[in-house]
Amino acid sequence: MEQLLKDLLMSNGVSGYEEHVAKIMSNALSKICSSVEIDNFGNVIGKLGNGKKKIMIAAHMDEIGMVVKYVSEKGYIYFVKIGGVNDSILPGKLVEIINKKGEHIKGVIGTKPPHLTTAEEARRPSKHTDMFIDIGLSSREEVMKVLNIGDQIIFEPNAGVLHGDFCYGKAADNRISCYAMIKVIEFFSKIKDLDAEICACATVQEEVGLKGGKTSSFKVNPDFALIIDTTPAGDMPGIEEKISALKLGKGVAITMIEAAGRGTIVSQKIRRIMLEAAVKNNIAHQIDIIDGGMTEGAIIYTNREGIFTGILSIPTRYIHAPASVFNIKDINSAIELAIKTIEAVVEEL
Ligand SMILES: [Zn+2]
Secondary structure: OOHHHHHHHHHHEEEOOHHHHHHHHHHHHHHHOEEEEEOOOOOEEEEEEOOOOOEEEEEEEOOOOOEEEEEEEOOEEEEEEEEOOOHHHHOOOOOEEEEEOOOEEEEEEOOOOOOHOOHHHHOOOOOOOHHHOOOOOOHHHHHHHOOOOOOOEEEOOOOEEEOOOOEEEEEEEEEHHHHHHHHHHHHHHOOOOEEEEEEEEEOOOOOOOOOHHHHHHHOOOOEEEEEEEEOOOOOOOOOOOOOOOOOOOOOOOEEEOOOHOOOOOOOOOHHHHHHHHHHHOOOOOEEEEEOOOOOOHHHOOOOOOOEEEEEEEEEEEEEOOOOOEEEHHHHHHHHHHHHHHHHHHHOOO
16 A cells, blocks of 8 residues: 555544644645645645636545543543544444644543343444443543543554555545545646646545534635545445445446535536546446435535535445445546546536
8 A cells, every 4th residue: 555545544634633634735735736835724725727617626634533521530532533433333442532732642432241231232233322431540640641632533553555455554535536636636746737726625624513614615716626535335235236336346436416415416517527438438437326425526516606526436345334344446646537527617617
């Protein structure tokens, strides 16, 4: 696995706490952009080239996680969830609490062993509000010496190769797209004749209401915005093909409708441009029409007087879990199709 991709997956940045991943993004972008800034909201915006069209690429860099809420007298840590986390995945997981000094404090989300669980308790689904983190200290006093209320909590960082092109990692949603965005910018940094300015926006706080996409697209005010994000793949036990037909290794998904229309409904014109770009250039792709879930495209395309928006989604298994599975081939087809879409948009829009 390429080092940049690994660094992005291993880095931390629960929504509102993106400084660490923002530093990786701004370092990578400064090597290939003419300017890079971090705006008031925390979005990293890199600019490149100039010309009559303004193109925005957006990839959110925040991840779902938790934040320290309360420490009990006995030193157990209670938390709030940030973003969509299923309570059922939490018990027994290894986490890291990151304090003000940037130190990572290891902890385990405690769970009652079956030996001590009554039949009635075993039937009841556990709620995150009853869960606690054990960091191996036995009093509130000791705990408060190493962390503060309000510190972010992430799942234990992990990234690597499973087999062949199949890889795993924490926060694949959406660090794999941050990586893809950098590769797209890298490509355009070597092309001198594109009649456009490209703004790469690594956005914040997507997982808690698409916020960074809203402010950055207002600031950039592009003619076209291309969002790169992940989308849940359906090729695993328990998901019928009619619910999701997206498969790993079969190419990037061109998202057309999110959340049954409550999210982005991509315009017919942009759908045509993106599909043509994929077919003409022989890029592996799938079509994503999804019942639940949306990207920051939903807020960007309704910003200002309406912004032409396209969405590329990389199919990913186990999104919002401590480790997700993805395929390198799909990242590569996302990079290729992003490039060809932008070239086509500059010509045709
Ligand atoms: Zn996402």
